[in-house]
Amino acid sequence: MKSSQKQTIYDIARQAGASPSTVSSALNGTWKARRIREDTVKRIKAIAADLGYSVNLQARGLRKARSGLVGMILPEHDNRFFSQLSQTFTTETRRRGLCPVIVSTRRDPGEEAKTVESLISYAIDSLIIVGASDPEALSRLCRNAGIGHVFVDQPCQSAPSVASDNHRGAEVLAETLMARMPPQRPDAPRSWLYFLGGDATLYASSQRIAGFRAAVSAQTGTVRAEQIIACGYEREPARQALKDLHDRLGGLPAGLLINSITSFEGVIAYLGALPETEIRDCVIGCYDYDPFGMLLRFPVDMIRQRANALIEEAYGHLDGGDDAPALTLIEPILVPAQEDQSAPA
Amino acid sequence: MKSSQKQTIYDIARQAGASPSTVSSALNGTWKARRIREDTVKRIKAIAADLGYSVNLQARGLRKARSGLVGMILPEHDNRFFSQLSQTFTTETRRRGLCPVIVSTRRDPGEEAKTVESLISYAIDSLIIVGASDPEALSRLCRNAGIGHVFVDQPCQSAPSVASDNHRGAEVLAETLMARMPPQRPDAPRSWLYFLGGDATLYASSQRIAGFRAAVSAQTGTVRAEQIIACGYEREPARQALKDLHDRLGGLPAGLLINSITSFEGVIAYLGALPETEIRDCVIGCYDYDPFGMLLRFPVDMIRQRANALIEEAYGHLDGGDDAPALTLIEPILVPAQEDQSAPA
DNA sequence: AACCGTTGCGCAATCGATGAAGCAACGTTA
DNA sequence: TAACGTTGCTTCATCGATTGCGCAACGGTT
Numbered sequence: 001m002k003s004s005q006k007q008t009i010y011d012i013a014r015q016a017g018a019s020p021s022t023v024s025s026a027l028n029g030t031w032k033a034r035r036i037r038e039d040t041v042k043r044i045k046a047i048a049a050d051l052g053y054s055v056n057l058q059a060r061g062l063r064k065a066r067s068g069l070v071g072m073i074l075p076e077h078d079n080r081f082f083s084q085l086s087q088t089f090t091t092e093t094r095r096r097g098l099c100p101v102i103v104s105t106r107r108d109p110g111e112e113a114k115t116v117e118s119l120i121s122y123a124i125d126s127l128i129i130v131g132a133s134d135p136e137a138l139s140r141l142c143r144n145a146g147i148g149h150v151f152v153d154q155p156c157q158s159a160p161s162v163a164s165d166n167h168r169g170a171e172v173l174a175e176t177l178m179a180r181m182p183p184q185r186p187d188a189p190r191s192w193l194y195f196l197g198g199d200a201t202l203y204a205s206s207q208r209i210a211g212f213r214a215a216v217s218a219q220t221g222t223v224r225a226e227q228i229i230a231c232g233y234e235r236e237p238a239r240q241a242l243k244d245l246h247d248r249l250g251g252l253p254a255g256l257l258i259n260s261i262t263s264f265e266g267v268i269a270y271l272g273a274l275p276e277t278e279i280r281d282c283v284i285g286c287y288d289y290d291p292f293g294m295l296l297r298f299p300v301d302m303i304r305q306r307a308n309a310l311i312e313e314a315y316g317h318l319d320g321g322d323d324a325p326a327l328t329l330i331e332p333i334l335v336p337a338q339e340d341q342s343a344p345a
Numbered sequence: 346m347k348s349s350q351k352q353t354i355y356d357i358a359r360q361a362g363a364s365p366s367t368v369s370s371a372l373n374g375t376w377k378a379r380r381i382r383e384d385t386v387k388r389i390k391a392i393a394a395d396l397g398y399s400v401n402l403q404a405r406g407l408r409k410a411r412s413g414l415v416g417m418i419l420p421e422h423d424n425r426f427f428s429q430l431s432q433t434f435t436t437e438t439r440r441r442g443l444c445p446v447i448v449s450t451r452r453d454p455g456e457e458a459k460t461v462e463s464l465i466s467y468a469i470d471s472l473i474i475v476g477a478s479d480p481e482a483l484s485r486l487c488r489n490a491g492i493g494h495v496f497v498d499q500p501c502q503s504a505p506s507v508a509s510d511n512h513r514g515a516e517v518l519a520e521t522l523m524a525r526m527p528p529q530r531p532d533a534p535r536s537w538l539y540f541l542g543g544d545a546t547l548y549a550s551s552q553r554i555a556g557f558r559a560a561v562s563a564q565t566g567t568v569r570a571e572q573i574i575a576c577g578y579e580r581e582p583a584r585q586a587l588k589d590l591h592d593r594l595g596g597l598p599a600g601l602l603i604n605s606i607t608s609f610e611g612v613i614a615y616l617g618a619l620p621e622t623e624i625r626d627c628v629i630g631c632y633d634y635d636p637f638g639m640l641l642r643f644p645v646d647m648i649r650q651r652a653n654a655l656i657e658e659a660y661g662h663l664d665g666g667d668d669a670p671a672l673t674l675i676e677p678i679l680v681p682a683q684e685d686q687s688a689p690a
Numbered sequence: 691a692a693c694c695g696t697t698g699c700g701c702a703a704t705c706g707a708t709g710a711a712g713c714a715a716c717g718t719t720a
Numbered sequence: 721t722a723a724c725g726t727t728g729c730t731t732c733a734t735c736g737a738t739t740g741c742g743c744a745a746c747g748g749t750t
Binding site for chain 1: 705706707708709
Binding site: 363364365366367379380381382385404406407408409410 | 696697698699700701702704705706707
């Protein structure tokens with residue numbers, strides 16, 4: 001490491017008594033194809049190491065019209081599901097010798113669009129879009145820039161998409177919960193199973209609601225509108241919605257299917273204020289998984305989405321240059337509630 | 346959006362009957378300083394919008410020797426503490442009109458170095474380094490490239506650093522736990538408070554261990570080596586360590602201070618297999634916070650690190666161009682255990 | 691009319707790496 | 721020995737945006 005100033009291939013060329021293009025190909029691995037002698041390459045590499053040289057990837061990217069960056073946008077970082085996606089995405093990206101750029105956009109369509117445009121300006125090689133609010137708009141931006149892209153979680157009509165089998169997952173979860181509940185009576189709202197959280201206008205939630213409906217009506221013959229409370233993906237609204245439900249019913253219902261881990265946090269916050277005995281009478285499940293869910297004061301069935309399978313599948317499309325619109329479903333996993341270990345008094 | 350081919354300022358210049366340099370400054374906001382008429386700017390902007398033009402940031406970056414990218418490296422994504430840092434970092438970065446690049450490096454020094462080099466090759470404007478394994482090496486890389494950098498969580502001797510006040514946090518947590526425990530007896534290892542998890546060779550853990558020691562010896566006059574089990578930051582080792590402790594003591598100890606949320610997951614996994622009554626006799630706390638920790642089957646005191654304060658402080662150094670080595674401590678917050686609501690039988 | 695300041699913009703070099711094309715030197719073959 | 725293929729490089733244009741310098745046109749002064 002000689003100087004602290006930026007070294008370029010020209011500096012190396014001067015020291016090596018070679019031309020910049022020789023240095024370039026010696027360092028980027030194309031030297032065999034360009035018939036550079038191995039001695040020369042070694043000499044150049046030695047000088048480069050000595051000078052503490054590192055390529056300027058902006059210059060290379062400008063020349064080659066690709067950057068070696070791969071983008072991923074997602075709603076938020078602070079969420080087990082999304083951060084598992086980030087982890088897998090990072091691993092897969094670096095395995096390919098590329099650099100991951102993960103940006104969270106708070107489910108804000110404007111923010112999403114601005115971020116995608118900005119990533120395009122950096123000439124990212126491809127883009128994975130998780131939980132988009134407006135998939136079509138984003139897909140248009142990418143297509144216009146000629147950038148390969150895949151949607152995850154929230155699919156897009158006009159691009160390859162990968163998602164959990166939300167319908168099936170919610171159905172299985174609802175069935176599991178009902179098996180732990182006393183029979184539901186049509187005239188007793190407190191005896192019903194409720195669906196809480198999510199945004200019914202979005203794909204994932206609507207699929208889960210459909211799965212919920214299928215399971216419930218298979219057992220009870222019908223589903224009431226009040227059983228479905230899609231209060232959004234955030235924490236506080238979920239808490240408030242549960243409070244309202246509790247007030248309205250005069251107690252907790254017999255069953256709760258919470259849609260998304262963040263809503264579950266709100267539910268937890270509310271339940272924390274209730275007497276334990278009351279919670280015991282409510283069967284609870286959550287679509288999404290958190291390891292801590294397994295040791296709560298009450299048993300919780302959880303649905304675990306296969307983050308790595310989702311990303312691997314998405315990368316499969318990108319690697320293959322496949323841009324045909326098609327939705328791939330990945331079956332999620334039911335993580336059954338741990339039986340409570342406390343000796344029943 | 347005319348063509349799907351990349352548009353450049355030259356294309357716009359041709360259409361506008363202007364020179365590329367005029368187009369450039371019209372679009373990048375320097376047009377006033379360059380005395381371009383406002384009409385001209387408007388005309389150019391209209392054409393740019395029509396063509397669906399977007400700047401090539403690689404070209405700009407090459408010319409200006411900065412990229413508009415700000416890097417952050419951290420050990421893992423799938424961890425509440427780190428993902429909160431990611432979230433705040435993203436917000437702060439975009440607020441400055443820059444683009445966040447967050448890469449996780451699995452606490453692997455080689456991976457860390459390679460990642461930093463790669464980020465430097467992209468000409469990032471500055472870098473935040475979270476939980477580094479080898480801070481000095483990374484700092485050297487950055488200094489050599491003339492890149493402003495700040496360490497978070499794991500400080501560095503030769504660069505500005507920000508960390509939680511781990512000593513104080515662990516001390517407070519230990520005190521809180523001991524207040525819930527029966528008095529410790531020197532000859533009864535099962536009556537002691539144990540420290541479990543983390544890597545004693547790293548700054549954060551060593552500080553926490555010191556805080557733990559201070560609190561415990563203030564109460565009992567002494568701390569045994571066996572009370573401190575620094576089995577690493579991963580899940581499985583923590584689980585195994587607890588199992589070993591349990592086997593050795595013939596039961597759970599009176600108190601456990603778990604170092605890090607990931608270790609806590611391992612602990613949870615082991616506790617799940619024990620009868621509830623046994624867990625009730627063990628007072629538990631965790632250094633790090635997870636909202637789900639609040640409603641576990643047993644009360645847990647938790648220390649919450651102030652992710653946003655950490656990032657804001659770090660950005661303060663970067664914005665100010667401050668590269669003087671100095672460690673800033675941020676006091677973490679004790680989140681006391683929720684009293685158990687279950688009616689004691 | 692000569693001079694000057696201002697306005698509005700164009701010219702051309704530059705950032706660092708890449709790669710197509712070309713060239714000199716040497717050995718081979720006919 | 722003339723023609724030709726190889727080897728091992730060098731030359732130079734290029735990617736797209738930026739920016740220091742310069743210049744023409746115009747209005748106003750003296």
